[in-house]
Amino acid sequence: MSEINYGAAKILLIDDEDHLRNGVKRILELEGYNVDTAENGTEGIRKGVNGDFDVILIDLKMPDIGGIEVLRELRLQKPYSICYIATAFASYETAVEATKLGAEGYILKPFTSDELIHDINKGIQKRHLILESERLRKEREESLLELAFERSRLKAIINSLADGVIVINKNEEVVYFNPAALRLLNIHTLILKEKIRGKVSAEISGLMNEVAEEKVDSEKPRSIQLEIKPRGELYVEVSCTPVAGFDSMISGMVLVLKDVTQFKQLEQVKSQFVSMVSHELKSPIAATLGFLDIILNPNLNISKEQEEDFLKRSANRLRTLLIMVNDLLDISRIELNSVKREVVRVELASSIKDCIDFLGNDAAQKNIQIKNGIEFDRYFILADKAEVERVFTNIISNGVKYNKAGGELNIAARIDGSYIRLDFADTGIGMQKEEKEKLFSEFFRAKNEFTRGINGTGLGLSIVKKTMAHYNGKILVESEYGHGTTFSLFFPVEEKI
């Protein structure tokens, strides 16, 4: 509370008697008060309403408007001004009336300057108290308003959270929740003060038990993952954190619900991939071990030719296994973007010629004609030479492997829009629609009457696709089952070559 500065107080004197008015004014001014005067009731009301006086002294008997009327008006308009009625004719009735109207007191004429100053100072003190409490009241009102605003803002924030929040008290009654909590628990309603048990699953109840039994000072959340909707439609991670009270006993718990469906789905894809990889890695090992166990088993009599055949096939399986492991490492490098590339200008016709030469033996064995129809020194791309040649080798190798004996593989290049387009058209066994759809997924290999005896890892086209994506290119495939397949590689046309 601030110190009272009496001297700065503003006093208004309303009196029709000039000498009395001026006399009092002089006395009060000598004390240092700030004094204004009015010589009748009308002027008194006007000044009193417009000014902000601490104390107003009103003469009871005035010719125009009586002091009581002036008091009534001023109290109405300026409720915090302290008013005294000054009179020589005090009566019981006017005293009661004046007090009812809120006058601070009577000053009986004639009065000594000491008496007057005493009363005035008392008035100033009162006024100061009133203003101070008014200030506090306003302050409190404002902070309540702020608090209410803060609360509604907090509520809006919690309600718009994607995560669900439920707060329960020590009696395990719901004291707060947001709409997301209902969605993530897959329930329609939750009522405040309702017991949480019975509304949530046994697993969440169990989680709450665990938290309740723990020491509270840890305040560590415990969490579980639950399948809320069947068939993996909604997975939710529920975390439960204890809230410590004054006595360090649990005064409640906060449950936070998080939608982890996407993570779960990703986990499943990952585990499927791992099981595919382990199958693909174990199959050649199982085959090789199968052959070796036969060869090493003295009870199994096999011919020398059979033994040689089994050893060759074992070696083949191990070679494929090695390629597969390398392919897997390549895929991982591409996906982690940790491939070291040396980007150079690659001339396509000669690059593809090299690849054809590399696969010459394979093609000759099946009597397949590979025709490089690309014009030399016309088409260039910027790429790591070894990387793109691996793509070409892969596509050409497929054109040989999945061709019919005596078939053809025709390679051509042309500009198609903003791309250089390379077509690899074979006269091979083609693909069925379902095979085409799975063509680029890892470990997929077409298995039908034609593909028996064709080796492969099922990773080649997956690497091709990822590599083409790296060079902002694409791969398309057209196929007719039994008649042939055309792979088309698209490389963006480079402006500055």
Next chain:
Amino acid sequence: MALIAIIDDDPDILDAGSIVLQSNGYTVITATNPKDGFNLVKANNPDLIILDVMMIEADDGFFLAQKFRREGFKTPILMYTSVSKTLGFQFGKSDIVPVDDFLEKPVTPEVLLEKVEKLLKEHTEVK
């Protein structure tokens, strides 16, 4: 001697298994995909079926085993695969995987012969 059908898409494993069984006097017939496998069993009514799980699709073996039972075949089925642990299936006599026994690849000749003999014996006793 008993007639055994092996259905597996891996020709090397198929051949190795066949040699082991043939050397011990069994007659072996083979198929490399579920469709051929079903027709093979239907046509020859073998005494035992050895069935791989992952063929064209990752779960071909399961569906083929179910199809055999649905079509009334009571032939004992010995299922084998490389990925039982990662697939998380409980193998054994269940409605989902209605097979009589299960082996994890690779299978040694000794274990294969032992299982085959055991299953054939059990099945003969039931008959």
